[in-house]
Amino acid sequence: MNRGRFIxxxxxxxxxxxxxxxxxxxxxxxxxxxxxxxxxxGGIAIxxxxxxxxxxxxxxxxxxRTEALLYAASRRQHLVEKVLPALENGxxxxxxxxxxxxxxxxxxxxQIGMEEVYAMNLFATxxxxxxxxxxxxxxxxxxxxxxxxxxxxxxxxxxxxxxHQRVREGYDQVKALYPQRVxxxxxxxxxxxxxxxxxxxxxxxxxxxx
Numbered sequence: 384m385n386r387g388r389f390i391x392x393x394x395x396x397x398x399x400x401x402x403x404x405x406x407x408x409x410x411x412x413x414x415x416x417x418x419x420x421x422x423x424x425g426g427i428a429i430x431x432x433x434x435x436x437x438x439x440x441x442x443x444x445x446x447x448r449t450e451a452l453l454y455a456a457s458r459r460q461h462l463v464e465k466v467l468p469a470l471e472n473g474x475x476x477x478x479x480x481x482x483x484x485x486x487x488x489x490x491x492x493x494q495i496g497m498e499e500v501y502a503m504n505l506f507a508t509x510x511x512x513x514x515x516x517x518x519x520x521x522x523x524x525x526x527x528x529x530x531x532x533x534x535x536x537x538x539x540x541x542x543x544x545x546x547h548q549r550v551r552e553g554y555d556q557v558k559a560l561y562p563q564r565v566x567x568x569x570x571x572x573x574x575x576x577x578x579x580x581x582x583x584x585x586x587x588x589x590x591x592x593x
Contacts, residue, residue, distance in 0.1 A: 401479050423478060
């Protein structure tokens with residue numbers, strides 16, 4: 384039995400990655416492909432509880448390193464409880480965010496340092512990286528506009544435009560570090576166009592095991 388492929392979606396808030404990743408999952412499942420969908424932070428009970436703490440807009444006192452450590456703790460539990468068992472069983476995993484989010488948001492957005500954030504996540508993941516990462520690319524102005532239109536905002540949504548610009552710059556560094564793994568998808572098109580572009584990349588990776 385071949386190991387499942389670990390496929391992650393990344394992007395600034397407002398990039399549409401949650402909508403697109405769910406549509407991709409539903410399409411793959413409809414085609415009879417063994418696949419599960421999950422998200423970070425969250426995906427399993429303990430990690431969802433940590434998610435609530437991280438994103439609660441009332442937690443304004445949270446220190447940047449505390450935030451980064453909570454993400455890493457959530458990631459560890461999510462991996463051992465859900466992601467790794469699925470991959471070992473030959474099931475593909477579609478995940479909304481993973482370690483690249485921590486590098487961009489906490490490493491660069493919070494200005495902790497990407498190397499420091501990577502080190503704490505290396506401990507949490509034991510070096511596991513995705514087989515494929517799809518970065519949904521949309522301009523900062525457009526992403527901020529989309530966030531304004533989606534109602535209630537969590538703690539990170541409420542951050543300044545300067546913070547979200549640093550996040551975008553952090554992602555630029557991630558793309559430069561992992562050019563073979565991270566594929567940029569233009570997310571300015573229709574939902575159908577962006578979904579199809581993502582499916583093309585995923586099917587290429589899955590086909591390598593055929």
